[in-house]
Amino acid sequence: MRNVRKEFGQDAERYLALDGIDLEVSQGELLCLLGPSGCGKSTLLNILAGFEQASGGSVDFEGAPVRGAGKDRVMFFQDAGAALLPWLSAEENVRFALRVRNVPKAEWPATIDKYLEMVGLKEHRQKFPAQLSGGMRQRLQIARALAAEPKVLLMDEPFGALDALTRRRMHGFLLDIWQRTGKTIVFVTHDIAEAVTLADRICVMSVGPGSRITEVIPVALPRPRDAADPRAAAIFKKIEELLV
């Protein structure tokens, strides 16, 4: 995306949320957008997904401009309870993704098995989202997103509502899925430690109005990463100084 700008409202109530955003995400990369609440990182993600249009600048995906949502870029929401279809069981939620993608019916059972297995929900396939724990719901959302076979996963603070332990497990889990599937991931978070744990590159955003990406920090550390690792700690400290 080049020189992307986003305004909300009109005239006197106009609010410039994003200004001059330049960003290139490579295939297979795990990129974190990091910034305080209200810095427009979710807006940026919505523009990438195609839910919202940029007021200025251009957003291209694989050489073609982004127009509306596409199944090559699947968004992954923090509120899994709202994003999943609560009246469908775990396997039916995955089936929904196959159905709307017009996958031949004969392939459904094997595909559903594959992705439920991948996220470790095979024993819970008959359960409804309300019967699953928060972490399990997020894993179900991952299974459903993967069943759409997207090229890019856009994740909007996906683990923000989970307790610290579950969140750590989900990090390991997400990295495992990422390494196995080679998807491109754009991950929005306000948690510095989370970004340092996951990302190939961290884009630090400034507070609005007119948020921009102030710094791009590569994290070239082997995974799994340890927060106590002095190199990780140094990156953490550097970002903290940028933000606080």
Next chain:
Amino acid sequence: MRTGALFAGSIVVAFAVWQFLSTVVFNPFLIPPPLVVFKTMVPMVENGEIFRHVAISLARVGVGFVTGCAAAIVLGVLLGRIGLVNDLLDPIIELLRYLSPTAMIPIAVIWFGIGETSKYFLIFWGTFFIVLINTTAGVMRAPVIRQRAAECLGASRLQIFLLVVIPSAAPYIVTGMRIAMASSFMSIIPAEILAADSGIGFLLQQSSVLLQTNRIFVALLTICVLGFIFDRLFRIAVDRMLSRYMSYIALT
């Protein structure tokens, strides 16, 4: 089991209090005791009189309720989905919905006579606005996140509408229908009192003119039982067919 016993106990106590009040405290002619009401009811049941009235009232409620729900759901979905339709029609609906079916009786009689059509119309009228407002609210409140999630999985607009928005609105629609059903059972009575020659309301009216308080009480009791039975039937039907759409509300 326990709730069943309590329910039965509550009814028995109510009948006992009623018997006591009507025989000891009040004039038994003004408030006929339950035993008298029961004795009045037996021949009415045996010769089928009560069932004829019940059947005709139920048919009126049925036709008005079903057509009212169908029209209200269709229009409610349009209102909830298309902003322009909502902007155009909402002010009219907000004004018209204060006209209760009872308020519409005089004009309904002039328009449709005292035949079946006027009763269908009045029940339709009462049902329509309740279900309409609930349907619109339900469609509007289908979570944006849920629709967007479906959209980026590749769902078409029609699929989002049919597979996400409508099921999300189902609990609202069903709740509206349940309220509308209770309201239908209430509004059929004044309609039949003022403009009919059959039905429970007519039985009430006729008994009142003849000062037959015992028959009035039979009719009143019938209304209570009918409303209760149909609400339970409605709930059972919803539990059987729509529970997966309804239950999550309690869970999340």
